[in-house]
Amino acid sequence: MSFYPDAFSLKGKVALVTGASYGIGFALASALAEAGATIAFNDINEDFLAQGLAAYEAAGIKAHGYLCDVTDEPAVQKMVAQIEREVGTVDILVNNAGIIKRVPMHEMAASEFRQVIDIDLTAPFILAKAVIPAMIAKGGGKIINICSMMSELGRETVSAYAAAKGGLKMLTRNIASEYGAHNIQCNGIGPGYIETPQTAPLRTPGHPFNSFILAKTPANRWGRTEDLKGPAVFLASSASDFVNGHVLYVDGGILAYIGKQP
Template sequence: MTDQFLLNGKVALVTGASYGIGMAIAKALAGAGATITFNDINAELVEKGVAEYKNSGIEAHGYVCDVTNEDQVDAMVAQIAKEVGVIDILVNNAGIIKRIPMIEMKASEFRQVIDVDLNAPFIVSKAVIPGMIQKGGGKIINICSMMSELGRETVSAYAAAKGGLKMLTKNIASEYGEYNIQCNGIGPGYIATPQTAPLREEGHPFNSFIIAKTPAARWGTPEDLQGPAVFLASSASDFVNGHVLYVDGGILAYIGKQPK
């Protein structure tokens, strides 16, 4: 049965995977046998990413590409097909967040978040789907968020984008499921990364808040996302389509503790 989870011979593109969650997912896909391609908008980050993969024993192929630019994305997908192979697995991981109160946020800032977090997954998915159809199937994994379901102060643009990404996930599944393409999402909870390190210091009120709100009573790790990613990228999930798998330690299932 474990053979269902193998990705031998598959080509995966993980956007924005020069570090962080994207890299953790890419390493997991590589561990299951996939060949890894990734991009970043910054050439220096691509070089650092390739070096880090190499240190982990992974020969990853890095590309400089702005995923909000349709021409650049089309060129990258064509280059990957030529140099590595037609993409079987796409992980739309690249994203940004701007924590600004809504009435203080400029429309241009709102549009930038929408562009990276919602328009880019549309652009990249559109670019890879024809190749998947020709190959007889494929897997698209959109990195959604708990903000695909919830709102929170200062993240109006991010929540709007991730809510839209949830519905884009469902629509890709609806439109291309007949071609044996499965499109699902992963919705991470609060993950321990270098970016969240200041929030996780002992005594920080946000750290206490997250631990109290999480039935698992801890922050997640990038490694917590690896198993779900391999599952959704593999033939083990061939009849799973249009679903968002929330990897959040139970936050979305929990109303919270009663105040004392």
């Protein structure tokens, strides 16, 4: 058997990607599907779920969609059990669902802070907890947490998000530490600034934020969702069986670079 491409094949695997109706989650799930995995995904919004199912169908991908709030532990347990019955045991979990609230910390309500922590940090704990027992019974599994450059850096107005993503980095390391002996690898992907419909207004030529990002990025461009596909397949496949507790930053070099001199 040849190492390439067999080590990167996901044939016969079931992947659950949270919040994957569109954007980065959709790109990650599509990459796993292209490598052979069967895709299950969720959304909290019924309209987005339907749009996601239509988008996968248009891309030639048979995906299984579930309406679920990832912060609701009983609902998550019910969803995972339903996936096991209808699709199969989850071999790959991608904790992608998340939110950000851009509010100066001294103006942010504690309820807003808790909401970000709940979705961006507590939900990955709930999802991982739900799939780990079956992974142990099956002899292994892959968990990929979508971290952030804010797992390493602070910035104005993102106190809750940075706290959550920093915590997610450490949850990633702890899952690796606690379950590595069961052949479960837990790693993170830290996207840089990515071209999505949400960032389109910021990417217009001459926009101060666009100029700021380009000056901070050695690659001198925004990332594309396609840039995340290879890292996702690598971390989901047997090619990464001895990679555990690592966060792979896909940021065009931002974290390595002090930036251009003004």
